[in-house]
């Protein structure tokens with residue numbers, strides 16, 4: 001018997017990664033205009049700048065402005081050329097306020113409502129800035145379906161954070177809970193490590209950071225959240241053996 005369904009927000013109910021990617025594309029085009037190849041810009045951005053700034057700023061959009069500016073500054077430093085401040089500012093601007101209003105994926109809110117009408121359901125989201133993320137969750141319309149008391153926002157979706165949510169909602173046997181989300185790293189693996197059930201949704205290619213090996217093959221995969229919910233309502237959550 002399923003006692004709790006935990007549902008991820010970004011890239012499960014709303015499109016987030018594509019907006020990040022569009023902003024990066026704009027950055028790489030701008031850097032090409034400055035004479036930096038796509039290859040070297042990607043290497044500096046993804047391998048050097050992003051890991052450092054993720055560690056400082058945590059998950060969310062706030063690192064993007066400094067990250068975009070730093071990518072330009074480091075490319076200049078590599079070449080030994082002086083950076084132009086107007087270009088640094090232009091790159092930073094591309095990383096500011098690019099997210100806008102959350103883009104709700106088709107059918108995802110209706111599916112969330114169907115799931116919540118059948119099973120106790122919690123929105124379980126990862127973000128470094130709680131109030132900002134809660135605002136996005138509200139803007140997306142999720143709070144019209146779930147009360148704020150059923151929203152949990154954690155800076156990192158670790159095993160400990162997952163177990164804490166189960167505890168908050170009185171789930172003593174993790175196997176009675178299911179996590180539905182788009183990230184192997186943040187949604188699937190912590191749930192599997194806890195002994196809970198896990199359902200991966202893959203509406204588009206997974207962000208490189210999220211793509212880690214699963215700790216076990218005992219989880220289900222669906223192309224979208226609504227398809228996953230249809231399956232759960234019809235067949236329950238017993239994982240493939």
Ligand SMILES: [Mg+2]
Pocket residue numbers: 008009010011012181182183
């Ligand atoms: Mg997600």
